[in-house]
Amino acid sequence: MPERMVIVGGDAAGMSAGSQARRLRGPDDLEIIAFERGHFTSYSACGVPYWISGLVDGPDALIARDPETFRRKHAIDVRLRHEVTAIDLDRREVIARALDDGGRELRERFDTLVYATGAVPVAPPWEQDDIAGIFGVQTLDDGSALRAWLDAEPRPQRAVVVGGGYVGVEMAEALIRRGLAVTLVDRGPQPMSTVDPDMGAMVREALCGLGIDVRTGVSVTGVAERGGRVSAVLTGSGELPADVVVLGLGVRPNTALAERSGLPLGVTGGLRTDLRMRLVGAPGPSGDGTMGGIWAAGDCVETVHRVTGQPVHIPLGTHANKQGRVAGINIGGGYATFPGVVGTAVTKVCDLEVARTGLRERDAAQAGYAYVTATVESNNRAGYFPGAAPMTVKLIAERGTGLLLGAQIVGRSESAKRIDVLAVALWNRMTVTEMTALDLGYAPPFAPVWDPVLVAARKAADAVGAAPS
Amino acid sequence: MPERMVIVGGDAAGMSAGSQARRLRGPDDLEIIAFERGHFTSYSACGVPYWISGLVDGPDALIARDPETFRRKHAIDVRLRHEVTAIDLDRREVIARALDDGGRELRERFDTLVYATGAVPVAPPWEQDDIAGIFGVQTLDDGSALRAWLDAEPRPQRAVVVGGGYVGVEMAEALIRRGLAVTLVDRGPQPMSTVDPDMGAMVREALCGLGIDVRTGVSVTGVAERGGRVSAVLTGSGELPADVVVLGLGVRPNTALAERSGLPLGVTGGLRTDLRMRLVGAPGPSGDGTMGGIWAAGDCVETVHRVTGQPVHIPLGTHANKQGRVAGINIGGGYATFPGVVGTAVTKVCDLEVARTGLRERDAAQAGYAYVTATVESNNRAGYFPGAAPMTVKLIAERGTGLLLGAQIVGRSESAKRIDVLAVALWNRMTVTEMTALDLGYAPPFAPVWDPVLVAARKAADAVGAAPS
Structure with a gap:
């Protein structure tokens, strides 16, 4: 009897694990079953804002590989619209409900389990049940629902986007491109708090340039409705009329099933794994600190930040x-680490490109670093x-040693x-002084x-050696 | 009396040294004199092809800093059209000729000398003296001469570019954009031998797509003239009519003055320095293996390839x-290395972008590496x-260890x-296996x-572990 691998969650992480394991082990040796709650496998959720704006066609274009391909080419038994409701660690079985078959319950034995349930949107702190017109944009299904709402009569005219992170900013742009009046609300001093406020100020300028009404330092307290449809977003500084509300409050690991099933969580709320993506955190049958045969990958896990550790x-x-991919290679008998x-x-x-890596100023301070910053304006080409x-x-480096801690870029094309x-x-723990010598490509069209x-x-490098101000 | 720094060659390396030294030491402490044979300081020779094509205005736009700025802002005594003809190491003097003053000779004492004479075009192995219409494009003065020839009557119609390296390829494109019929001749199997021939084949295709007649595997044996003007390029496989010939045969370190003056050269023919850019190679008065007070920088020096050592x-x-910059910081009393x-x-x-770093296949073989290659076609964006x-x-990695040895990229925009x-x-001696985990930026517009x-x-990484084929 072949070993059986069960995948919970059929998006990027789960299906990468399945197809890598299959590459190394044939169907006679390894049976693979994948349960996916939604209608799609392996798609680009990051593409949803561009589908909403109309810049790309969806949802088909956003699907990297469809279930039929996985079934035919990878011999993976993909079961869409199946929600796994429990993991029975003692019997090594998953219990699932067939959502399109009246919730019929089924059980499947596993030898190897890959937990890849992704993330779920952070729920707002206010009550919004039974009010139509409020959307997350976490999944293709979310995207479909939002598009349907935007296209239905009465046509929404006014949108409020709550949260100025990546999704919020991308959605605000998508909605204004569709012709809606858009207000973007964020609690912080600037939108795009994934960069420092001085860099975020440039993002704000770009958003305003598009005609988006950006309100920062504003807390949302609730939503109002009329006839079951959202009519406004309520804030500490007044009411913002809205026919559609998009929530971009961030996401958290989707661990409800893990918690119910007794799988241990890490300090961030995500599942904790070793470098090979084996679940750790409680003594398991393997005796090596991992939970024997249980793997996890994707938006539901936590990982190590290589700068802070x-x-x-x-x-x-x-x-x-x-x-x-790493989980799949290891399950397949190879060796790989993340x-x-x-x-x-x-x-x-x-037209503004925004990029970051490493620590922001607040992260550096929180991690206990004494740091310097250097911000320069230059050109993408000669x-x-x-x-x-x-x-x-903008660079952030440790005072004294010059160890690079973080970087941010805001610019036009090629930034x-x-x-x-x-x-x-x-990644290589370089110092800013060493970096001044890096052999980067130079020709007038490029730099x-x-x-x-x-x-x-x-x-x-100059700032690192200077006396503290 | 202030220490005196004399710079031989007033382009990128020399003037960077001067301005960095000045940043750290004022005129009362350090006097700086820069001799430059040509008409310009600190310009972008790399921009010359774009000036020829008309894409950028020249020559002013190509000048980063003009002599007046150096004189006024950096207190550097810039002497244009002065050719240094000898360095008297015993008396620590340079001897120069004022080219615009009848070749009048002058002597200047130095305490610190920066040798920054750049490179000179490799001369063709055939006789071309007294034939007009043959150009290198090494300097702004070369660019001016070529532009004047192209604009004068009788207007050149047919161009032959000899050598398919960076300059040759860029000049071929520039000339065809000006409306000339262009033939590009190269001895090798493909143009752009700075990449492997499989990648060079794509460059050839792009050149042909522009309408350039690309002849590879062809050796030039000479030039023919009519009335003192070039009329054809002679090759092993026939004559190529030409009203203008551009030579892109590469450059070599400009060391004639160094040789005459008894400065030692390295094995590549360039001046050899230590990491701080002090000239080494012969016992000097400093007793530390460097030649006391003699520095060198730029296209006239050799350096260390960090992959082969x-x-x-x-x-x-x-x-x-x-x-x-490094020389200037050190002369200024700071500490820096290259x-x-x-x-x-x-x-x-x-529209084709071409990039390379590290070793090509032939370099890897020559350095004694057993290597694997991996070539993939992908997209710049989602x-x-x-x-x-x-x-x-294309990546080249050491067999077994997976150490990255080199890489090449050919693609359209953003490549x-x-x-x-x-x-x-x-630079950080990563292996291709480690590189699979690199945290590179991802969003649909970018990757x-x-x-x-x-x-x-x-x-x-897959190839590294596979058995040798």
């Missing part, structure tokens, strides 16, 4: 794919070359992906003779 | 600027995102600067969920 929960498709993250993220707000446009690079240079520098990253490193 | 001569503005290069270079051929375009990434990620990975660099690293 602390556990973090950073839900991002690129991590989910890598973690799923050695943590440095906190890289990029996004685009109209100043005389057509299309040259300004970009701002954001320069963060990768800084991410690799962080000034001193790349903006190098200019920033020079300024930071 | 061997000396290399890689003339590039970005290195010249860094080396000049720790070598990894061989990064980027260029653009019409496949469904508007503007997604293909790019090819070339991705080489920087690989350059930083090389697929697996960045092309990561896809290539995955494929290379």
Whole structure:
């Protein structure tokens, strides 16, 4: 009888694990069953705002691989619209409900389990049950529901987006491109709190330039409704009329099933794994500190931040794919590790590119670092070359040692992906002084003779050695 | 009496050294004199092809800082059109000729000398004296001469570019954009031999797409003339009619003065320095293996390739600027080093971006490495995102250890600067297996969920462990 691998959650992490395991072990050796609550497998949730705006066609274009491909090419028994409701660790079975079959319950034995349930939106602190017109944009199903609402009569005219993070900012832009009047509300001093406020101020400017009404330092206290439809968002500083509300309050690991089933959680609320993505945290039958045969990957797990060494929960498709691949290789009998993250993220707000990696100022302070910052404005190309446009690079480095701690970039074209240079520098624990010598590509169409990253490193290197101000 | 610093060569390296030294030491402490043979200081020679094509205005736009700025803001006594003809090491004097003053000779004492004479074009092995219409494009003065020739009657119609390296390829494109019929001749199997031939084939295709007649495997044996003007380029496989010939045969360190003056050269023919850019190679008065008070920087020096540990001569503005800065900081009393290069270079051929870092296959073989290669085609953005375009990434890694040895990228927009990620990975001696985990920026406008660099690293990691084929 072949070993049986059961995957809970059929998106990036789970299906990467399945297809990697299959690559290494045939169906006679390893049976693979994947349960997915929704209608889709392996899709790009990050693409939803662009589907809403109309920039990309959806939902089909956002699906990397459909269930039929997994079934046919990878011999994975994909079961859509099946919600796993319990994991019986003693009997090593999962219990699932077939949502399109009256909730019929079924049990499946497993030898190997991959927990890959992703993340769920952070619920707002106010009551909103039974009010129509309030949406998260976490899944393709969410995207479908929002599009249907936007297209139905009476056509929504006024949108309020709550939360100015990546999803909030991208959705605000998507909605204004569809012709709605858009207000973006955020509690913090600037939108895009994933960068420091001085950099976030440039994002705010770009949003305002698009015609978005940006309200910062504003707390939402509730929503009002008329006839069961949302009519306004209530804030500490007044009412904002709304025919549609999009929530971008962030996400948290989707661990309800894990908690119910007695799987241990880490300090961030995500599942904790070792470097090979084996669940750890409680003595398991394996005797090695892992829970024998139980793996986890994707937005439901926590990982290590390589700068601070602390556990973090950073839900991002690129991590989910890598973690799923690592789990699958290990389950398949190979060897792979996921050695943590440095906190890289990029996004685009109209023509403005925004990127970050490592620690922000507040993170550095919280981690106990004495740090210096250096912010420079430079160009993406040689100043005389057509299309040259300004970009701002900010570096954060440890005082004294010059160890790079974090970096942020805001600029026009060809800015954001320069963060990768800084991410690799962080990964390798470089100092800003060493970075001043980096051999980066130079030609007039691509960079000034001193790349903006190098200019920033020079300024930071000067600051590192200077006396504290 | 202040110490006196004399700079020989007033372009990137020399003037960077001067301005950095000045930043740290005032005119009362350090007198700075810079001799420059040509008409300009601190300009972007890399911009010359774009000036020829008309894409950028020249020559003013290509000048980073003019002599007046150096004189006024940095108190550097810049002497244009002065050629240094000898360095008297015993008397610690330079002897110069004032070219615009009948060659009048003058002597200047120095305490500190910065040798920054740059590079000179490799001369062709054939006789071309007294034939008009043959140009290098090494300096702004070269660019001026070529532009004047192109604009004068009789208007040149047919151009032959000899040599398919960066300058040759960029000049071929510039000339065809000006409306000339262009033939590009190269001895090798593909143009752009700075990348492997499989990648160079894509460059050839792009050049042909522009209408350039690309002849590879062809050796030039001479030039023909009519009335003192070039009329054809002679090759082993026939005559190529030409009204203008551009030579892109590469450059070599400009060391004639050094040789005449008894300064020692390294194995590549460039001047050899220590990490602080002090000239080494012969016992000097300093007793520490350096030649006391003699510094060198820029295209005239050799440096260390950090992958092979061997000396290399890689003339590039970005290195010249860094080396000049390092020399200047040290002369100014600070501390800085130039720790070598990894061989990064980027260029653009019409819409095609070409990038490389580290070793090519032939370099790896020559250095004695057993290596594997991995080439992948991926997209610059998420496949469904508007503007997604293909790019090819090739990695070369040591068999067994997986140590990254080199990388090449050819693609459309947003391709070339991705080489920087690989350059930083090389700098830090990463393995391709470790690179599969790198935390690179992901969002649909900027990358697929697996960045092309990561896809290539995955494929290379697979190949590293496989049995030799």
